[in-house]
Amino acid sequence: MMERIAIIGVGLIGGSVALAARAGGLARTVVGVDANADNLRTALDLGVIDHAYDDAAEAARGCDLVLIATPVGAIEAVLHTLQPAWAAGRVYSDAGSTKGSVIAAARRVFGRVPANFVPGHPIAGAERSGVEAASAELYRGRRVILTPLAETDPAALQQVETFWSGLGARVSHMPPDQHDAVLAATSHLPHVLAFVLADLLGHKDRQGEIFQYAAGGFRDFTRIASSDPTMWLDICLANGEAIVPLLEEYRDALGNVADWIANRATGELRALFTGARAARQRFLNQVEQVEREPDAA
Amino acid sequence: MMERIAIIGVGLIGGSVALAARAGGLARTVVGVDANADNLRTALDLGVIDHAYDDAAEAARGCDLVLIATPVGAIEAVLHTLQPAWAAGRVYSDAGSTKGSVIAAARRVFGRVPANFVPGHPIAGAERSGVEAASAELYRGRRVILTPLAETDPAALQQVETFWSGLGARVSHMPPDQHDAVLAATSHLPHVLAFVLADLLGHKDRQGEIFQYAAGGFRDFTRIASSDPTMWLDICLANGEAIVPLLEEYRDALGNVADWIANRATGELRALFTGARAARQRFLNQVEQVEREPDAA
Structure with a gap:
């Protein structure tokens, strides 16, 4: 169990990580930061986080893991805030929906991607947003893609992978551009x-x-x-x-x-509709196959 | 209650009409025709229809209502088959997904749209098809659009409207092109x-x-x-x-x-996404409003 983790951006994604981490006994204390003060107060009131901070660097202090779960457009600013107190012994990761842009942002802020920063993306979401929609079950059986680089510390990667597996997710690795x-x-x-x-x-x-x-x-x-x-x-x-x-x-x-x-090109239209239905059936078969697999943990 | 109705095309749509008509006590006997012999036998085996016929004109004999529930591309051929024994005292309707094409087909077959043919479309369906997917509840709360013409017999229109209302549907009228x-x-x-x-x-x-x-x-x-x-x-x-x-x-x-x-035209993109979300919310509000309305029956 980690002593303390920080969630930067306590919306649906970050809030669900916080709930699942505590439900799964992965972290003793979960602290949070959110640009939206109302949302942050709700996260605290709902018990999704133990402590609320205004500043990401302050929240990160003493944490084993810092997870950036803001919209991708805000990640560069968060990295800027974290940079002066960036700690080599701490693991950092993110949950951004795109990975090339996050890696480029890290390069702009640090001149390189820190070895203890593991870019990642949980493929889970909903049309709902905000911490009220958070759920400890959001990641159960869902895919998480980590996109480590050559310079990523294997130990940091392993810690992030273990963390997501502990939330019930199925973790894969692939290059950022893929x-x-x-x-x-x-x-x-x-x-x-x-x-x-x-x-x-x-x-x-x-x-x-x-x-x-x-x-x-x-x-x-x-x-x-x-x-x-x-x-x-x-x-x-x-x-x-x-x-x-x-x-x-x-x-x-x-x-x-x-x-x-x-x-009225009936042959082409029929081929399209038939091909589309078959393609979707292949997709459904894959989903079912994944759901039948034993847990990745 | 009608004595006898015929369903031409006993798939998801026609089979569900048959099941709902009997469940609702709207018809004593339901007979069916289907171009797919396996599907027709299944309809009979499942008790969706009481009698199976090879020929639509034969099935229509002695019926109060004949409902054509084939794919729209087959409706003209069905009208051809029905035409020689078309009975003035009987009501005919269809469940085709397009209405201009069905009306054009009727004009080709009869030289005009018969006064006792009421074009209609139940807005219900699913990605499933075939009589195995039929359900007596398919039309409950769903919209049915009838597209009567100037020449349509008001009594025939009323009978078709009463029939669909009896299946739990909400019936509207509009011009075919609308x-x-x-x-x-x-x-x-x-x-x-x-x-x-x-x-x-x-x-x-x-x-x-x-x-x-x-x-x-x-x-x-x-x-x-x-x-x-x-x-x-x-x-x-x-x-x-x-x-x-x-x-x-x-x-x-x-x-x-x-x-x-x-x-990177952020203003235009944000306006699009915001407008789209608002539009969908208006749609959801309308759906909820419809679901709160008292039954149309």
Whole structure:
């Protein structure tokens, strides 16, 4: 058990880490920092954290682990705050949704990525946000991707991996650019598509005659459009290099489909729909397979 | 209670009508026809229908109501089969996902839309298909849109409306072209977007390294990509006039977003994400309002 850990950014992600770490007996004391004073007070009132601090460097003092769980756009500023008191004997990690941008931020702040900073990303989230939505169960069975570099200290990496495993997560390693490409495809692209659809239909629904006839498929399809705008602004800016080419690829595919429909190209359309259904079935089969695997712990 | 009704196409939609009609005491005898002999036998074995027929005209004989619940692409052929024995004292309706195309089909077969044919569309469905997925509860609280024409017999319209209300549905009327525009936006566009995404990622996942990192948002987003390819081929061909311009509008919007991300246009991106979240909240509020309304019956 660690004596003390600090969570910088006690929202859904950081708050859930705090709850799970204590529920799992991984940390004796959990302290927190949050740019939103109301959210920080709620975290304290709910008992998600033991102590609240205004300053990340102050919170980090005496901690075994410091986890930065802010939106990715705020991580560089947090690293700046932590830098003067950065301790070699402490492990630092983050939970940012993009990894290339976090590593670039660390390089800007430190001139290199500190050996005891382990970039990571728990693939868990929801359209809800804020500490009220936090849950000790959020990470159970979920994937966490760590993206260590050549200079990462293997002992620090091991500690972060052990920590996430203790929260019930399944930990993988991959290079940062692979992480960013995979997440652009599975998460960032679908989110942008859902945001654009909800916005477009919102403009068409000014007279309220559209949405009332939408069914469950629409509700599921647009669920991710209820996600936090600030978080997604950060992600789009941080991973634009991977997202923009994918958006163009998607637009081209959509243009083909529009042509096929206009030209009644039944063979092409049937192949698309059949291929899409088969692809989703492969996805579901993989999910089931993961869920059948024994716990990674 | 009607003495006898015929369901032409005993899949998820038609099978659920059959089950709900009997559960609600709306029909003493339910007979069925299906182009898929296995599915028809299953419908009989499961007791979804009382009698199975090979021929729609034969099944319709002696019925008070004939409901065509095939994919929209098959409705014209069914009308052809029914036409020689079309009975003035009987009510006919359909459950096709597009209405302009069904009305055009009726005009081709009869030279006009028969006064006792009431075009309709229950907005209920699922990525499942076939009679095994049928449920007596499928229509409870769901919207059914009827698109009567000037020539539609008000008594026939009333009977169809009373029938759907008896299944627990909330019945609305609107012009066929409005129905097709609304459904293109709320259903057809999202389905095409999901099919294209699942297909695109399916091609990227050849090495199986993408889908395993996809989370719940992706599962929900692509659920509708598991829908029946034949049904969606029919819908795209039947409602292409409404779908293709929407796809182009969506592509333009997506192109703007790609430019905003590439140019780090934070104001535009934040406005998009915020507007999308607000639009979806309006949609959820409408759904809740509908669910609070007293039953339409």
